[in-house]
Amino acid sequence: MAIQKIDMERCRRCGMCEFYCPVDVIRFDHEKKEPDLRYAHDCMVCGLCEDRCPAKAITVTPEKSNAAVPCWG
Ligand code: SF4
Numbered sequence: 001m002a003i004q005k006i007d008m009e010r011c012r013r014c015g016m017c018e019f020y021c022p023v024d025v026i027r028f029d030h031e032k033k034e035p036d037l038r039y040a041h042d043c044m045v046c047g048l049c050e051d052r053c054p055a056k057a058i059t060v061t062p063e064k065s066n067a068a069v070p071c072w073g
């Protein structure tokens with residue numbers, strides 16, 4: 001499933017997840033001021049976003065699948 005959840009109650013709207021994602025899965029929507037899973041199917045499950053998020057708001061699961069993933073859950 002790759003990114004399982006982004007906890008928006010914890011999110012600080014810093015945009016670091018966009019900066020660290022090596023394959024452009026996460027974009028930061030500057031109008032809505034929130035992360036946006038733009039290309040979820042491309043996730044490599046590298047875990048960088050989960051590791052670097054200063055709010056520990058992102059949960060990445062170890063399994064990769066092609067199923068559509070919800071951003072907020
Ligand atoms: S890195 Fe974490 S706190 Fe920053 S915008 Fe992304 S999810 Fe939110």
Ligand code: SF4
Binds near residue numbers: 002003023024026045
């Ligand atoms: S796990 Fe890696 S590839 Fe997937 S969204 Fe996070 S940083 Fe991007």
